[in-house]
Amino acid sequence: MSIRKRTLRGIGANAFGQIVTVATQLLSVPLYLTCWGEQQYGEWLILAALPTFIAQGGGGFASAGGTEMILAAHDDKRRVEEVFQTSSLITLAVGVLILLGAVLLAFVDLGRLFGFRALDRSTVTTLLIAFAFQVSLQLVVGLLLAGYRAAGKYATGFMWQHGSRLAAFVAVVITLLSRGTPSAVAFAMVAGQAVFVLLGFAALRKQVPWLSFGFASATFNSARSLVRPSLADTLLPLAAGLRSQSMVAVIGYTSSASAVVAFTAFRTLSSLVLQLTRTVNRAVQQEMSAAIAKGDLQLLRRMYDLLLSSSFWASVSAALALAALGPVITSVWLDDQVAYNATAFFALLLGASAHAVAMVNTTLARSMNKHESFSLTLLACIAAGCIFAVPVVNVANVTGAAIMLALVDLAFLFFSTKRASALSQQGMIDAFSAMVRAPWRTRPGSTRNSILAL
Secondary structure, eight states: OOHHHHHHHHHHHHHHHHHHHHHHHHHHHHHHHHHHOHHHHHHHHHHHHHHHHHHTTTTHHHHHHHHHHHHHTTTOHHHHHHHHHHHHHHHHHHHHHHHHHHHHHHTSOHHHHHTOSSSOHHHHHHHHHHHHHHHHHHHHHHHHHHHHHHTTOHHHHHHHHHHHHHHHHHHHHHHHHTTOOHHHHHHHHHHHHHHHHHHHHHHHHHHOTTSOOSSTTOOHHHHHHHHHHHHHHHHHHHHHHHHHHHHHHHHHHHSOHHHHHHHHHHHHHHTHHHHHHHHHHHHHHHHHHHHHHHTOHHHHHHHHHHHHHHHHHHHHHHHHHHHHHHHHHHHHHHTTSSOOOHHHHHHHHHHHHHHHHHHHHHHHHHHTTOOHHHHHHHHHHHHHHHHHHHHHHHHHHHHHHHHHHHHHHHHHHHHHHHHHHHHTTSOHHHHHHHHHSOTTSOOTTOSOOOGGGO
16 A cells, blocks of 8 residues: 555544544533533543543553554564553553552542532542543553554554544533433443443454454563553653643642633633644654655655644644634633633643644654653653743733743744754754745755655
8 A cells, every 4th residue: 555545544544533632622611611610610620630640651551562563563473462462461450550549549638639619529539430440441442553553454443542532422422411410421431432442342353353362472571572662652642641731730729620621721722723733643653654664764854844844834824713713712612601811822822833843743753763852851841831830820820821831832842843853864954944844845855745645
């Protein structure tokens, strides 16, 4: 299959995923606000963030295992089975640890710590356990994707991955509209995703009959060989999750649940900028790895330069459009339940645009499996941002949190571009020049300007 067909299929699968992400994010906020109100929804968001912190990056073994399975799939099916079952065993162990972490958190009076008024302590405990089950299921979905990747069907795997999230959201909508309690909504979310995941594994078994399930072939040596790459795959989603949730935690600690809702609403809307670029990045990453395997540095640079310029112009255009339509969108979307904050929204749009371009740099690094430094840099930027955000949020509330997140994203863009330009063996000025160059313009010295035409 040609690069064009593989890329188009991957983009199509990821486009479906982005549609699911955008639809669930845009519909969730007004739905929860209408059914529950600001206070209860804000408390739900705070609790949902806690197991996410525990589990962020726990799927690193499944991701690293998936890459190892791809490398072995051509001539060593036994090695594929060994890695798959070892990853399965590790994922099970991580899931158990997540549940234990949720149980331990249940002994802490989180309601008093965060000043909850809508959720009692028994409901808080129930929600923590449900959210822990949900994040454990997300790790299992990583295994499902790894199986499809090993068979060269990564687009199919992405469809099952995103479909499981859609199934969970549909279950939530039905329960919310049925006036279900927070506990009922949480467990409906888990049940909806669990059923879809089971169907995905049944389909995997039928489509890839040579891939065996179980733990009999799991080995300690395989687990040890996956540690280093899994840590690399763990740090980046950990950093991305912390970027998304860190300011929510800061606001929840220093301000109020209503402020959490306002920040989450504006951040959700600004994240539309990121969705435009993620769709292409994940699909092209596969082809970048192929170019590296072939030693085709020129092809790799052309892909990287085109992704840079496309992401820059797409994110800037989307940010300008959202900035112009922001008051109208928020009024209609949230039915005026959250006051429009132009300064906070503009800052979040700036940060989202910078982060969208920076993720192209991480895409290049992940295609080489050299993204440890990118993850550590983002974590360092987030840590510094959170430290300075506490006093800033005390003074400027939601606006302060938005500005601090934008500064985090701008700092990460600078450092990631510096590192990526070295990986692609070009100067940093060359990388920034490619970034602002129109996507249809040909890079000096190259003969083609479209990845899909390769």
